[in-house]
Amino acid sequence: MGEQTARYLEQWETINLKDFSQQGFTLQWKDNQSINKLQRQLKIMRFRGTEEEAREYKIMLEKELKENIVIPIKKEYIKWYNPTFMIKKANRKWRMILDAKALNKQIADFHFKMHDSNEVKQTIILGDCSTSVDLSSAFHHLIVQTESQPYLAFEFQNNHYTYRAMPFGTKHSPIYFVTAMEPIMQQIRMKTEIRIINFFDDILLLHQNNEYLKNMTQKVIDTMKYFGFTINTEKSETEPNQTVIFLGWEQNLANATIKTKPKKRLLLLHDLFNMRRWIQTGT
Incomplete structure (x- = not known):
């Protein structure tokens, strides 16, 4: 997965993003002193966590190594260590965290x-x-x-790794992802009559005609695969319905009523709060 879209350069060229996909995620520094500031503060940041967290971390790390998301790196090549740890999400599942707050302080501010x-x-x-x-x-x-x-390096059990695939945690990551997604969404909007709202990895599709929407949903899936993305079939809703659950709100499309989903909203707000905390600049 760590090089998924880079293997589809011909496809990305069709939306004028071949160079973007080939070059990949690039850190943009705040000023010409940013790198020097990091070099002066460079030190190993050890993994911190309980024995249970270390076990869970090792399992997830091995999976990411296998998928080429993370790769080993020699210690002498490392220019910055990011703290890393595990948190348990509101749904009780574990998530690996690359704490890039210190790195984010030296990254340029982009707004979107x-x-x-x-x-x-x-x-x-x-x-x-x-x-x-x-x-x-x-x-x-x-x-x-x-x-x-x-x-983007980190330490775990005296071994050193870095991200080959774009990590979650730097304040540039959401911007780069949106940059990649928006031209694809524009192509779909131009070629179909469906209305689209995409929130990072979640794409909401709307239309008045059930059959048309169902057919176009499959075309959207095919389009995302065409550009190298992997579909989460378990979380996707490919059968048209008139209930939208988005950011914890349930919206009935038949009568335009809206109600909150307390449990789902609590889980989502919990994770969104942590998202904001992880990518903040520390100021």
Whole structure:
């Protein structure tokens, strides 16, 4: 997976993003002193966690090594160590965290607009049907430029690793992912009549006609695969329905009513809060 989209360069060339896909995720520094500041503060940041967390971390690390998301790196090549640890999500599943707060302080600030539940409300038409497509490990589909890899390093049990695929945690990661996704979404909008709202790895599709929406949903899936993305079939909803659950809100498309899903909203807000905390600059 760590080089998934880079193997589809001909496809990315069709939307003028061949160079972007080939070059991959690149750290953009805040100023010409950023690298020097990191060099002066360079030190090994040991994995911190309980025995249980270390066991779970090892399992997930081995999986990411096998998928080429993470690769070993020689200690002398490392230019920055990021703390790493495990957290248990609100749904009780584990997540590996690359704590890039210190690195983020030396990264340039980029701003972009994220889709939210208000946009869903504005896009929905009474009587709509919806489907959704979920991408697996979405960020990891983009590679990391070789020159940036030494700054994404971490330590675990006296071994040294870095990310070859774009990690979750740097404040540039969401921006790069949106940059990759938006031209694809624009192509779909131009060639179909469906309305689309994408929130990172979750793609919401809307249309008034069930059969048309179902057919177009499969075309969206085929398009995402065409560009090298992996579909999470378990979390995707490919059968048209009139209930949209987005950011913890349940919206009935038949009568335009909205209600909160307390448990789901609590889980989502918990994870969104942690997302914001992980990628913050520390200021």
